[in-house]
Amino acid sequence: MKKNSFMKQLASMPYYVWAIIFIIVPIGYVLYYAFTDSEGKFAGLDNFAIIEHYASTFSLSIMLAFIATVVCLLIGYPLALAISRTKPTTQKILIMLVMLPMWINFIIRTDSIAILLEKNGLLNSLLGNFGVSLELMDTRFAVIVGMVYDFLPYMVLPIYSVLTKLDVKLVEAATDLGCNSIQALTKVIMPLSLAGVVSGVTMVFVPCVSTFYISQRLGGANTYLIGDAIEARMLSISADYNKGATLSFVLMILIVVSTLIMNHYTDDDESVAAGGIM
């Protein structure tokens, strides 16, 4: 038996080697480039001076991602709740339908929004019948629409999965004890589904804040996000890997911090909820 167990430890060795070379070392490279100059000399925090230059880019990215996340939550929560209250067989089909668009490449999804919003696009040719024409492309509004459309399913799924596991008896108890349906929703269902909301919010916020394609395709020159800045620093003719690494590093820290804050919320509330139930 001992030999068996040893063999099994050995079996995971290739993965450990792989993870070190292709996950940990690359992150090490990002750190290395972020803290050195173009000649490879240690540069301390010199590179981080560009954050000031990109301050407006960072704040615009965070703002647009935040708005898109809130809109996703406002549309997605009621949708998840409504789906969780249909018949079990219907639920299965509806959830499949929520998941399907997730598998369609996000470039295609973003482009399908562009078809609608373009100057000669469908929306304008329909509105043209009424003599109205809207400049929707190359605006921040279009970017937010794109973000919401691309990532809405990522908000619905985690909330739905928490809602279906929720103990119906708790809701019944609340209504029996005199809660009306709105109170039952705000005082019982919503607090208990917080874990789903948190993971939905992270799953929408992270790709939104780091996107570069959506802003390029739908936002034009008006919306330059962190993702665009990183792309320019890594791939354009004026590439500067040290600056690209610095921006990536800052983005990574931003995500880690916001994820930690979000997780902190659920841990606290889950224990409170559990304590309350007991």
Add this chain to the structure above:
Amino acid sequence: MKKNAYIIACFVLLYAPIIILMVFSFNSLESTGVFGGFSLKWYESILQNEKAKEALINSLIIAVSSSLVATVIGTFAAIGISRLKNKFIKSSVMTVTNIPMVNPEIVTAVSMAFLFMGTLSTLKFIKSDDTLDMISLLIAHTTFGLPYVILSVLPKIKQMDKTQTEAALDLGCKPTQAFFKVELPQLLPGVLTGLIMAFTMSFDDFVISYFVRPKSTVQTLPLLIYSMTGKGTVTPDMYALSTFMIIAIFLLLVLANLAGSREEIQAKRQARKLKKQQEAKK
């Protein structure tokens, strides 16, 4: 009633743009605002497009091989990880495993680009740039496929019936035999889910492939679609290609679901048999 109306409205919003895109792939005009009539000319043009063929082949090669490698390495990794007794080591391994899933794609992409810039240029014996690009893509796709495999196999290991392995060993199986004959069949559903996930993730990936080799000439389908949307004008053959990709992914999902439901049915049958046997014994 209100509830149903809301659900329907949401699904219309989710699906309308995609359906419109698919409809416009059959447009006889080169317009995205006016539908001029049904035509297959954009499909003809994409079928004759050499670049599209090449991209499809590259996508398939990369998706098949990276998902297979990820599945083998990942399945064995999950087995080892589940046996780790030290909690600290286990949680550190899981943290590292989660890095590619938690990090924004663009950061993973940039980090890998640095690695390949630094290391691959030292491998002088590989002369062709195309080979280097291909190897980089394979490694990158395997890396982001691995967590999906590990995370779908791990729960199956937890559910595994350990007494069966012990019985096999007691009855004279060697540990490797016990693994392949008793344990692996029990893990198979998780392994297959992981394989399909890794395949679709790879087939669908844009961001990481885009960054990994800045001057890469190897194109995959998503990279080709990106280059077709470019900046400015999009022609409907891009919609035709997109429609093709959507249908390919859907077929994969249907296959995966059929495999899943078949397993479910078999499991139910077995459970029924067991019940009958037990009743007969009584």
